[in-house]
Amino acid sequence: MKTTAASKSSSRARPAAPPTIPAAGAKTAFPETLLRQAEGVRKAGLACVKRMPSYLQLLRVLQAEGREHVSGTVLAGVHHLEPVIVRKDLAITGAVGTPRIGFRIPELITAIEQFLGWDHQTKAVLVGVGNLGTALLGYQGFHDYGFRIVGAFDSDPNKVGKWVHGRKVQTIAQLIPFVRRGEILLGMLTVPGPAAQETAEVMVRAGIKGIWNFTATKLQLPKKVVTQKEDLAEGLAVLSHRLQKRPQDASS
Amino acid sequence: MKTTAASKSSSRARPAAPPTIPAAGAKTAFPETLLRQAEGVRKAGLACVKRMPSYLQLLRVLQAEGREHVSGTVLAGVHHLEPVIVRKDLAITGAVGTPRIGFRIPELITAIEQFLGWDHQTKAVLVGVGNLGTALLGYQGFHDYGFRIVGAFDSDPNKVGKWVHGRKVQTIAQLIPFVRRGEILLGMLTVPGPAAQETAEVMVRAGIKGIWNFTATKLQLPKKVVTQKEDLAEGLAVLSHRLQKRPQDASS
DNA sequence: TAGATTGTTAATCGATTAACAATC
DNA sequence: TAGATTGTTAATCGATTAACAATC
Numbered sequence: 001m002k003t004t005a006a007s008k009s010s011s012r013a014r015p016a017a018p019p020t021i022p023a024a025g026a027k028t029a030f031p032e033t034l035l036r037q038a039e040g041v042r043k044a045g046l047a048c049v050k051r052m053p054s055y056l057q058l059l060r061v062l063q064a065e066g067r068e069h070v071s072g073t074v075l076a077g078v079h080h081l082e083p084v085i086v087r088k089d090l091a092i093t094g095a096v097g098t099p100r101i102g103f104r105i106p107e108l109i110t111a112i113e114q115f116l117g118w119d120h121q122t123k124a125v126l127v128g129v130g131n132l133g134t135a136l137l138g139y140q141g142f143h144d145y146g147f148r149i150v151g152a153f154d155s156d157p158n159k160v161g162k163w164v165h166g167r168k169v170q171t172i173a174q175l176i177p178f179v180r181r182g183e184i185l186l187g188m189l190t191v192p193g194p195a196a197q198e199t200a201e202v203m204v205r206a207g208i209k210g211i212w213n214f215t216a217t218k219l220q221l222p223k224k225v226v227t228q229k230e231d232l233a234e235g236l237a238v239l240s241h242r243l244q245k246r247p248q249d250a251s252s
Numbered sequence: 253m254k255t256t257a258a259s260k261s262s263s264r265a266r267p268a269a270p271p272t273i274p275a276a277g278a279k280t281a282f283p284e285t286l287l288r289q290a291e292g293v294r295k296a297g298l299a300c301v302k303r304m305p306s307y308l309q310l311l312r313v314l315q316a317e318g319r320e321h322v323s324g325t326v327l328a329g330v331h332h333l334e335p336v337i338v339r340k341d342l343a344i345t346g347a348v349g350t351p352r353i354g355f356r357i358p359e360l361i362t363a364i365e366q367f368l369g370w371d372h373q374t375k376a377v378l379v380g381v382g383n384l385g386t387a388l389l390g391y392q393g394f395h396d397y398g399f400r401i402v403g404a405f406d407s408d409p410n411k412v413g414k415w416v417h418g419r420k421v422q423t424i425a426q427l428i429p430f431v432r433r434g435e436i437l438l439g440m441l442t443v444p445g446p447a448a449q450e451t452a453e454v455m456v457r458a459g460i461k462g463i464w465n466f467t468a469t470k471l472q473l474p475k476k477v478v479t480q481k482e483d484l485a486e487g488l489a490v491l492s493h494r495l496q497k498r499p500q501d502a503s504s
Numbered sequence: 505t506a507g508a509t510t511g512t513t514a515a516t517c518g519a520t521t522a523a524c525a526a527t528c
Numbered sequence: 529t530a531g532a533t534t535g536t537t538a539a540t541c542g543a544t545t546a547a548c549a550a551t552c
Contacts (some may be wrong), residue, residue: 057468085536087534098533101535131417218330237301237302237304240397334545337543340511351506
């Protein structure tokens with residue numbers, strides 16, 4: 001994606017605050033629009049996307065405390081980040097701040113939520129009601145992200161029919177009609193390793209567009225399906241390796 | 253860490269296979285040793301460390317199948333990585349391969365285990381026996397990494413004394429003597445957010461050197477304590493964001 | 505030998521950091 | 529106004545990719 005030349009065309013123009021018409025004194029012929037986002041030039045890196053939820057979490061706490069504004073500097077301090085990182089991250093969401101004052105918290109929350117697609121409820125199914133699946137079904141934190149597990153499935157007849165954290169466990173055969181009827185896009189895969197590939201294929205056939213893969217298996221799926229692997233071993237490896245050589249930086 | 257000049261001093265010398273004496277025809281005066289690792293020049297990046305467990309997992313499967321050698325190319329293919337990435341990663345562990353043949357699997361496993369500090373059992377305590385804590389106590393996969401949760405702790409009197417996946421839940425007061433007696437270095441933090449900081453401080457006072465932090469709280473601890481944060485929101489953010497724009501690359 | 509593979513250097517790409525003008 | 533903060537460009541740093549000699 002070669003956007004270098006294009007991105008520099010509007011060199012030092014600063015758009016006005018979001019609800020007003022952009023500054024007329026912009027130095028280029030670049031088609032200005034109301035939303036900074038509409039320029040669509042900045043690209044969100046993976047690291048940036050991963051930081052967004054932590055901003056969101058803190059912003060909600062501040063909002064609950066009745067604060068109206070927050071500066072990027074404050075956000076940075078709490079998270080032990082460089083202020084310029086926060087400024088760049090927030091710029092990507094399209095949020096616009098005010099010098100000396102910072103960002104209005106409600107607008108900033110909305111901007112991040114829209115950026116992540118967390119502005120509307122996301123329904124998901126969970127397949128594999130073992131230890132981990134059960135824990136995820138009981139995890140309250142998903143609520144904050146507009147994420148809701150609406151169905152639980154397992155191949156074990158002993159588990160089918162049982163209620164786990166408010167969901168009745170269904171058979172894998174019931175997965176396809178359930179997903180289609182509910183227009184569910186996301187699936188969490190928490191089956192034992194050997195069953196992972198096969199189960200993921202069923203999920204895709206049902207119409208699942210994104211799989212959150214909690215197994216150690218590398219899935220082979222059509223490219224159009226987005227998969228995200230969650231692997232505890234990665235974190236443990238980093239921890240072990242850092243513990244082994246020298247405990248110096250602390251990035252909890 | 254400026255090692256650029258130094259690292260290039262031994263330009264194109266290739267050490268011989270590990271059990272033999274290094275090639276006498278090395279082109280520089282660099283002090284050759286039996287172990288490539290002893291040069292200590294290459295630096296392990298975070299991305300590299302995170303990939304190690306997946307190599308290890310696959311190597312164990314291959315070993316169980318009775319295979320003796322594996323090429324970096326094969327490892328790369330399975331994990332959808334570029335072969336050169338695998339070669340560089342393996343080089344960092346000090347493993348030495350043979351052209352046309354690849355790496356001997358037992359030696360490679362040992363090299364990676366030593367690199368990660370997974371060659372000996374690591375004992376850990378878990379504090380916070382909620383949904384997630386319970387799931388982690390029941391997770392069988394840690395065994396493969398030489399990782400063993402030897403104690404479970406909770407502040408809730410209703411939980412104390414109960415047995416969860418083979419461990420009797422103890423009070424927080426019992427944590428300090430338990431950790432000191434067992435010389436335990438690692439702790440898993442799975443308490444509710446508001447209790448995280450306080451609990452972590454108790455763990456540090458007990459002598460814990462590394463904390464695997466499963467809470468959403470950014471911990472403020474002495475620099476000598478290594479912390480590793482495990483945050484589901486990060487993965488969900490990446491998945492949501494990718495799902496929102498365009499489902500193209502699949503990196504399960 | 506021929507060709508697959510290792511191990512290394514140089515080039516590219518992406519993310520972070522430094523520096524600074526614009527702004528309120 | 530003075531000074532903190534925003535938003536941007538340029539420089540640096542780290543990781544990936546390309547290219548290739550050495551090797552079995």
